[in-house]
Amino acid sequence: MPPNNGGFMVAAYVAAAVIYLSYAAWLYWRSRSR
């Protein structure tokens, strides 16, 4: 039986998504041509 550790998986995927989406959003809005 594999260990029941889905919480760690979810934490890592959410953390990566937060980092990438925050940067992409910051870059997109900051660089929008005015």
Add this chain to the structure above:
Amino acid sequence: MTAISSAERSLRRSGLWMAIALVLMAGVYVRALAFTPEEATQGLAQKIFYVHAPSAWVAFLAFGIVGVTSALYLFLRDPRLDLFAASAAEVGTVFTTAVLVTGPIWGKEIWGAWWTWDARLTLTLFLWFIYLAYLVLRTAVEEPGRRARYSAVLGILGALLVPFIHVSVYLFRTLHPMPVVLRPGRPLLPGSMLITLASSFTVFTLFFVALLARRYAWARLVDARAQGEAERADASK
């Protein structure tokens, strides 16, 4: 076409690429989380590998680009090379941040510790420090030529760490797992996991290219506007 309108066009195009890359990233998440088998000994925590390893690959690619473009800048003194290196360094630092956050979450479950001063982990942390210093240096030096020269030297020195980090698991006694794909001989992953990993590597690379294109177009736009203002100020004297 003026430098400003060319940069503005690149900005618009890069927005589309960013959107496409984000949709594909969502696809990778779905594939990894819902359609990839669970590993027998590590359980679901093993799936962290599908975001951690491609992030590391992209970070190394980004810093490799910084090293090459910085070296070229020192020979050719073309300011576009400096802007490109700075853009790659910023995006690479973001990917390294993701590596340094996802790795310890996996480590806590599998090793029982968030962090260990293992050679690969420590060198990756130092790589992150070097490129943070690189980004701070760029904001601290105002004269463009001097800023580009100093940044190029630091960018090259940071990039020299990348091959050491890649072979660190062979050179030193480390806890970090050995490569399972980028290794001599056949990959050690079964087919379905290999497909997930390969698509993850491809999509993360595409996401990096889209972010880099956006960051570089923005840097060019800022640079072109500053030059335009300087020329107008000269003309009005």
